[in-house]
Amino acid sequence: MDRLEELRIFQAISETRSLTQAATKVGVSPATVSRALTALEERSGVRLVERNTRRVSLTAAGRDMSVRAISILGDYDEAINNLDQGLLRGLLRITAPVQFGRLFVTPFVTQFLERNPELEVDIVLDDRYIDVIEQRIDAAVRIGVLPDSDMVARKVGEVRRVHVASPQYLAERGTPQTPTDLVGHNIIFGTRYDGKHEWIFGGLPNGQSLGVPARLSINDVESVLVAARAGHGVARILSYQAIDDLARGSLIRVLREYEVQPLPIHVLMPSTRHIPRRQRVFIEELSLFLLEDPKLRIAAL
Structure with a gap:
């Protein structure tokens, strides 16, 4: 089996948490899904999922593989799809706090979509920190001191x-x-x-x-x-x-x-060596957009 196809099957397992549903999503038989998963685990030398009677769950190695699979498959799809004039295509999932998202992220996204008509964006506004990896988030805005993590962070402002x-x-x-x-x-x-x-x-x-x-x-x-x-x-x-x-x-x-010390604002993305160009361009432009807004500087108060 083609190794990119193995990754697509594994990513379908990651998203559906079910071998049967993954088979339906990819359009192959459940036996093919099982063989692809076994081959990937044997080649990597680690267990990627834990199976039970109802669902499968990713191991720590499986979660890491999922992040890498998203990046590799995204790069491949983008290389194929963007041959014509370098257009950005595909889906971006973005999360931010509710009010911040309304005031800053959504206005930026609407402008970004006008410039990139082949893109789709899914905005998830939530004041609680959602799991970036679990929810397949491409970029997250966080306000406050960041915990240690493998995420890549860009500071774009600060507030009090x-x-x-x-x-x-x-x-x-x-x-x-x-x-x-x-x-x-x-x-x-x-x-x-x-x-x-x-x-x-x-x-x-x-x-x-x-x-x-x-x-x-x-x-x-x-x-x-x-x-x-x-x-x-x-x-x-x-x-x-x-x-x-x-x-x-x-x-x-x-x-x-x-008043307490200022709180930093960061744009985060999963730490991977290769990210799709649409994600990289989006994060670069969003970061610049936020850096230029005087409302996100303490000196503006």
Whole structure:
């Protein structure tokens, strides 16, 4: 069997987690899929999948092979498909935090698609970190300090967590001068997935995490902004989310000296030696687009 075909079959197994479904996806018999997998495991010298009665799961070596297979097959397909004028073709899967994706990634993607009419893009907006390898993500935007990983990261900006309230609210309730003053204020809390109602502050010895008396908890940033503009309390959001309101004066920044250190913004991609040209071009252009946006620079505040 052609070795590229073996990789296609293995990638189908990786995506479907089923030998039978992989056979249907590729258009071969289940026996052919089983033989291809056995041949690939024998040639590599490692077990690539664990089988049970219902599904198969990838081993660590299998996940690594899947990443490499995506790259190799992508390069091959692109070499064949892009012979005419070097057009970018294929599918790109992109993930980013919800609000960041709405404000920055989606506008860029629409422009990128206009320039590359043969491309398809699947945008996955989620404030939780999804598994880039498992979900076959080509590029991911992450805000915050990155854990150690094999991902390739490009820094494209930085933001702060800022505390804001409307002029009306501050006129009625006063401006908090220290974090402990928040005990006497209404707090609009952006709900976290761990359920903790606490904020970490800078400007204090070793930093300090304080529980905040959240009167209103919301799991959507835009709704937090709506409540803050309407004078319902003090909110903490990322600077790029508040910068337009701060410029208009519809929100006022408070507790500046107690803000924590800036958070970096990175564009990530799986660490592979060979990536499809469509992925490389997309990441290069997205990175430049974000680097040029003043809203993603601390100096803009």
